[in-house]
Amino acid sequence: MPEPHKEESPLAGPESPQARDARADPSAAVGGDFFEARVAALLEAGRKAVLLTVISRQGSAPRAAGTRALLTEDGFEGTIGGGALEARALEAARESLAAGISARVSCDLTGLSPESDMICGGSMEVLCEALMPQQAAVFALAAHVLRAGGSGVWTVDVSRESLPRRCLHLESLPREFAGLADSPAVRQGLEAAAPLLEKLGNKPGLLAGGDRAMYVEPLSAPPVLLLCGGGHVSLEVAALARACGFVVDVVDDRPEFSDPARFPMARRCVTLPGFEGLVEACGIGRRHYVAIVTRGHSFDREVLAQTLASHAAYIGMIGSRAKREQVYAALREQGVPDAELAAVRCPIGLPVGAESPQQIAVAVVAELLAARAGTLHRLRFEE
Structure with missing residues (x-):
């Protein structure tokens, strides 16, 4: 890849700025924070919200279990796959928003009429979960755990679809949330949830048997893209990576190139003279994807x-x-x-002949997604 010069979903109402931020994928960071933090903020403000979650998928349905979106009085944030399924789910979610009663929506995509233009086949089930103000603290707890790089498990008992019971399972309760120790919506220890998650291959999904049905979803922080260098390419990569589910951090040795105003989509912007102490300053760990795009070869070498x-x-x-x-x-x-x-992947990005910063961003983010999915070795072509 050439080295650059260094130096649609239907809406339930008017689209809010938050909806525009979250439209691509609300499971990613919203405004530099996590989906759970967005939910907590809505509930803390006394806002109505319905959480739409794909809880099961069969066949070639468009989105996997664990896909989430939000419906508020301001509009629809995110997507669960579009088309007829989303239209049905949104209709049910609007009713849930008005009545405060949850619902489950099933859609067999193989049985739709030809006019629906949905020929992918398979089926999906969506939980339209009417959230309650008292759940704000639990979602805030989940956001706190994610910010700290922790993990846990969400379980939602959907045996009674109109009254799902959501519970957050954690190894231990952070001191700041000690007041939730007796909450039925929080459980310390993973003894009950871990075996359920293992049955699902550590992926979101629905377990049903008899008159019981339990949706299980791992609480795990999304991957972090650390952009080392805040130039033109980084701007384009940051926006696209953010839309594709990455939390974005930016570091540069120049304050004007690591300015939060320049990178409003970033969670964190760091000014680091000479890029010294990079690993410690940025907390680089196993969730990090590092893209080295500094303003000079010597800095690239130092960062690498x-x-x-x-x-x-x-x-x-x-x-x-x-x-x-x-x-x-x-x-x-x-x-x-x-x-x-x-x-090390150098030149960075899949070899698609990219030249402009926007094209390079597509190549880079495509490679990041392949690396995350474990398909990069098959897709990467080395000359």
Whole structure:
């Protein structure tokens, strides 16, 4: 890839700014925060909200279990797949919003009329969950756990579809939320939830038997894209990655290029002179995908040397093959083994012939999604 110069869903009402922010995928960070935080803020403000969740999928239905969207009095935020299924679910969700009563919606996509234009087949079931103000604290707790990089399990007993019972299971309760220790919506310890999640292969899904039905969903923080460098390419990558489910952090050695006003979609912007102490300053861990797009080869080399010593899930560096060999040669002289360098994706992005910052962003984010899905090795073509 050339190295750049360095230097539709139907609405239930008027679309709010929050809805515009969350339209692509509300399970990603909303305004730099998590979906759970968005829900908590709505409920704390006394706003009505219905949480739409795909709880089961069979066949070739468009979205998997765990896909979420929100309906508020301001409009619909997100999508659960569009088309006839979403229209049916939205109709039920509007009724739930008005009456405060939850519902489950099933849609057999193989049985729709030809006019529906839904030929993918399969079936989906959606829970339209009318949220209550008293649930605000539980969603706030979930957001707190996610910000801290923790995990847990959501369970929703949907045996009575009009009255689902949601519970958050955590290893331990953070001190700040000690007041929820006796809440029936919070359970300390994963003994009850972990076996259920294991039955589902650690993925969201519905377990049903007899007169009981339980939806189970892991609470796990989304991946973090750390953009090292805040130039033109990073701007485009940040916006697209954010829409595709990544939490975005930005770091640069220049304050004007790591300004939150420049990156409103970012969770965090860090100014780090010389990119020194990068791993510690940005907390790079196993959820991190690092894209190295600084303003110069020396900075790229410095950032790469540091991130190779981290536990990042993915490291990519922008630049030509000639630059790659120059940077790699310098790192080899510093004792970096070839095995570590071989894991770096450089030139970054799938080889689609991208040239403009917007095109490069598509190539980069496509590669990030492939890395996350485990399909990158098959898709990446090396000359």
